[in-house]
Amino acid sequence: SVQDSIAGTELLNQVAAEHPRIRKIWVDGGYRQHLVEHAASLGIDMEITQRKPGTRGFTPIPKRWVVERTYGWLMLHRRLARDYETRPARSEAMIHIAMTDLMARRLTSENTISWRGPAPQTKQQIPG
Structure with missing residues (x-):
């Protein structure tokens, strides 16, 4: 406040x-x-x-857009989309976990799992 x-x-x-x-x-x-x-x-x-003088409507502000985009990526993690944590240290820890997940997926070129997409295929066990 x-x-x-x-x-x-x-x-x-x-x-x-x-x-x-x-x-x-x-x-x-x-x-x-x-x-x-x-x-x-x-x-x-x-x-x-x-913002540049005279601009109207949505215009990304230099450097600030990077922060806003990162907030959007963090909101893909369900636990961060709502304020579930009661202690700031736990909230900070969840942000670290989410960013670690994001960076690991980027480094390994793995797609981010989305709740909007189809369910992932499971491997069937081969008997024997």
Whole structure:
């Protein structure tokens, strides 16, 4: 229940402390100039991504579309589609499991199982 511009300072401090190799981040238009300056003081280049002036309708915002697309992939995992977890650590663990599954399927070129598709074929056991 906190605005991005208020929580951003604390989040930047955590990111800088836990991940010192991060040098650039992209944020949406909800962030303010004082956060850009705070990020610069931590050695992080913060770039605010915004829609191009005069665009109408749906237009993907650069870099933000990557995040939105990833959220869509995560929602293919049924347990993440609803808020079942009562503890943030468990929710984070489920996101790690879902992303591990996603990356493993991509690395092995295996298709993602979908509830919309036909049922998978099972191998019949050969007697003998």
